[in-house]
Amino acid sequence: MATDWKKKCDSQWQLGAHGVPMPASVDWKSVYEKKPFKRNLLKNPSPYGVNHTVPPPEPHRSEMPPPPDRPPQLEPDGNFSGWKTSTEVLPYDTSGIPTGVVVCQLPQYRWFSLEQHVDLKAEGLWDQLLDEFQPEIIIEDWYEESQLHKSIYQLHVKLLGADAKTVIKQHSFNPEENLENYSHTWKKVSHVFSKYGPGVRYIQFLHRLKNQFMVEFFNTKVTGSSITVKTRKSSVK
16 A cells, blocks of 8 residues: 555654655655665765775885886776766976976876766655755765875766756865875765755766876775765755
């Protein structure tokens, strides 16, 4: 019975107690089975196989070029299933080199991007919940303090409309690292979307990590990426 599944959902997440609209038109069996609340909606949240509860591994620096019969590594190792990846090669930075000085080698930097699109209705959410209640959407991420450059990480998250193109709300984070003192740890990034307005149906999650190549390849890792929906709405704008 549909009413039984509706009661199960209410009992599981206390929807009625939080004032969540529960129309009879919703497929409550599907909602219960998909369990859309307090669950990470991103696939493969740790593609580098590391965890932020353990310090990031120290990079191995041999300072030796690869053997001539092996091409140099220019892309990171990892399991990137579920992610759309792309690489942007950045121009060499010669701004700090005095006129007339000959430099044999400069580091080459690249942005490595990982992107996912989340279909909120396919994950078990429904129109009235998204349009009227507008539950909190929690974004979290952890990036490695690789100290390869003053800018090693960027995050861009967009709440999109039914056409998966119209931007209803967005958040970007582009920190600048302090390179004066050596530090190698995980840094947490978080953001809460609330009172974002009606019409949200998709989420675009994109982060960019800076990699470096000069004789050897070094990268910036990320882990613990997540999008979760809570059965509450914030009073904070």
